[in-house]
Amino acid sequence: MTVDFATLLAILAMAAATILTRVSGLLLIRHVSLGGNARKAIESIPPAVLMAVVAPTAFATGIAETIACAVTAFAALRLPMLVSVALGVASVAILRAVGI
Template sequence: MSLDVHTLLAILAMAAATIATRMGGLVLIRHVEVSEQGRTAIEAIPPAVLMAVIAPTAFATGWAETIACIVTALAARRLPMLASVAVGVATVAILRAAEL
């Protein structure tokens, strides 16, 4: 396996762009006063992104994945993002082991 210099540079450039975007957002948000509505909208973004990522799985795979997606969606309403993902992964693992 060899590493192409252009591929490495592309990966490093994408990593730099991602880090700059994230850091820029953190720096800029300190200078903006966010209303309660704005804060609510911002807090709704992670669960929305999670649903956008898992929704295709719910409709394109078997029952175990569909049920796990529903459980993950319900968990995302109350739990932090990482905990919701962990619940979803555990659910699909248990349901696959049970061969539902």
């Protein structure tokens, strides 16, 4: 297998851009004080992004995936993001295993 230099350079540039945007966000948020409404708005972004990713799956696939998407949505209301995603993955695996 050969590696094209332009492709490798593009991958490295995208990785650097991703890392820089994440690190800069962490560094900048240290210098910003958020009030009650702004904090609630910022904290609601991860569940909103999760639903934007999950919703097309709920409407375009079978019943097992739709139920798992509902489980993920309800879990995201109270649980941390990683736990919500893990519950969704586990529920779709179980539902597929039992034949739903």
